[in-house]
Amino acid sequence: MDTAGRVDALMEGLRADLVRLAEIPSVACPGFPEEPVHAAHDLLVELLRGVGVEHIERIDLPGTAPVIFAEIPPPDPAAPTVLLYSHYDVQPAGDEKLWLSPPFEPTPIEGGLRARGIADDKANVIAHLGMLRAYEGRPPVGVKIVFEGQEEYGSPFDAYPPTDPERFACDAMVIADLGNLRPGTPTLTTGLRGAADVIVEARTLTEPRHSGEFGGAAPDALLVLLKALATLHDVHGDVAVEGLWREAWSGAGYTEDEFRELAGVGEELPLMGSGTLGERLWSGPAITVVGLDAPSVDHATSAVVPYARAKLNLRFHPRQDPREALSALVEHLRVLRPYGVPLTVTPGDTGPGFEAVTGGPAYRAALDALACAWGTQPAYIATGGSIPLVNGLARAAPDAEVLLFGAQDNLCNLHAPNERVLLSELRNTVVAMCAFVENYASRAAEDRAKTNG
Template identity: 80%
Template sequence: MDARDLQAEVDGLMDGLRADLERLAAIPSIAFPGFPAEPVREAHDLLVGLLGEAGVERIERIDLPDTAPVILGEIPPPTPDAPTVLLYSHYDVQPAGDEKLWKSPPFEPAPVEGGLRARGIADDKSNVIAHLGMLRAFKGRPPVGVKIVFEGQEEYGSPFDDYPPTDPERFACDAMVIADLGNLRPGTPTLTTGLRGASEVVVEVRTLEEPRHSGEFGGAAPDALLVLLKALATLHDVHGDVAVEGLRREKWAGTSYTEDEFRSLAGVEDGVPLIGSGTLGERLWSGPAITVIGLDAPAVEHAASAVVPYARAKLNLRFHPRQDPKEAQARLVEHLRSLTPFRVRLTVTPGDTGPGYEATTGGPAYRAALTALKEAWGTDASYVATGGSIPLVNGLAKAAPGAEVLLFGAQDSMCNLHAPNERVLFSELRSTVVAMCAFVREYAAGFRAGTASRR
């Protein structure tokens, strides 16, 4: 199909894709502890049926302990010289959170201007449907071989993250499209080329056997909370930049938000400045960030006039995509262990850590994706990174080390993923389906031409 025929084909599919997206988004497929497993299985079964209807004849599942089933589908390459593309998305969703903050029930898809609102409708059910749209556009016979991986417990975390390298033949491919993200802003085609790594560290202080009267003992008795706060204050310099030695930071050369866009997206109060220096891309993607995500200390409402004997904080570290995760975590741990605020030692406990990822650019799949994104949105693609992590990307990349990894999809940074009133725009869904179709067309043609030239 040329560009005009392709767009006409996708336009003819949109009513059906929208209807299936509504069906899928109405299922509360939350794979978190404490939530029922039946809706997750219901979403699984619906997708298995939709894949079969789209022409996927070989459909299997992987059942690992303590996780939802992983759907595997496969369409063989149409010719011996055709490449194979792996398509990834997940069908589980985040919990809805406080439903009072939603404008409509989170699992009753409701219309918004240009799209639909529901929990998980952008992250990641829109991208599941986009994959299906590509298969339908080619009547189940795309010009490439296809391997489909639809995961059922991505949001909570799953042992599947580490599974692909143990069974590499299942995931062998020439390129993969990881559709668990989307555009910097609506209408701006975007390739994500980097994912920051993540790590957690707990730091705690114990100074007294129990609280002591602040009037009688304050001023000499070591206040655990003051000790902890003094330690935490060393993590950033006067500008708000991370001050821990050895954490990698580089200039960011890609596209980024405007400051007004970022302030709006982050919900920054009027008059409150952003922290840190340098470009937003450096602060968000190619440099480190340390956030205090939890603090154990007496609550103000019930505070007694007493010296605090114990305090604890949980830190979240995000680091450069190419920095080794153990090294990055060790730098933070070493920094904290070197401190003795008021001559008091800290107890520092490293927690979970996960690697970042930086995609290789410039290969045939990358070039095909740039062409496809421009065809779909009518403008050249931008590239960004993200501070969020997709742990499975590294597992898939290890299983298929020669495959190019492409990250694009139907979400956009203004879709409220993981927040109340999540929404997806039909324009983004349509363009993503067009892009996926154009990508497999362009990639197949370029791959065959490259194979012929090497003979």
């Protein structure tokens, strides 16, 4: 039986295990019970043992959920080793009234299943297991498995791999925490934008003052802040902060109609910025006002506002140094004097972006594998989101090729109500992972033969 046939024979069991895993409300955010997170951990250990994985460890770090680390030795010492990553925690369900079915009761839909976390990232966990089952636990490469339990909230594990590089040493990594540009379009993600937070404040009066008596001369802190925020973008909506990188995007991208549907932007409204959507979303910067402290409309009084504060989220080019990007935004704000008023600017957390090296044997093997699984040539994209652990793993294994693909697609409603996964995407991802390890092992053997030739 060929690879696709073996995977097809496994799909009923993989679907059942995905349902079991998605039934567990494994939210690892503060305020949620720990027991479901540990239950998901224990189920995955059970499933790994069931496929014949013998070496399984639990990594416990302060302040985070347990990490599953498992290892299958290579079939021969010369075979390459591939690290497989996914996470078993999920986002909170949010407002359950917006769901068409209970978020932790996996529900059949046309072509797939609906549940919180079923795409992000439990389908990808199951895809890794599916590849191992297809080879009865003995794939043609060495395998290291990392299943994380607190990715969605953030975890000290992000910084752990470089402290233990031998454990994470490998020749290639498959980071399965994302997926295809759209269903049916096999996609490799080659870049992740970096992220940083900044808080900017304006203080003008000791306390509110009557707007009729003092308005017009007393400096309004909210107007000061709004004038400062307005300098962050030009008339087109492009970021106007000097020092933030932007370059042309040459990969695949959304159509404008796709993006409008995904973002919920009506046809009557323009999109912000200029240039291709790839530039605006992936290879250029974005600055978003994600929070604002000011009097609410419902509780407003006729008074000059003495204090206002905003939190900004910056996304920057995958290759730009995070300190350089953060500094560019901080300095832009610090030199402003809206209506002569200085601002208080406080830099917050920052995380680096990532750009994968392409063209190596693992990358070529992955391109062929994706084409084999979906029957069409793969695209490459970047993403504006971030996966902080990728940089930690890349520092631990600096010579390893990093491949980002998986069973999600950009229409799956991750982090939103009614998250879903398509079983065709899960099936094809398992086929692609099988084809990848076969291709990669074969290419490595050919390279050894040429070297020894």
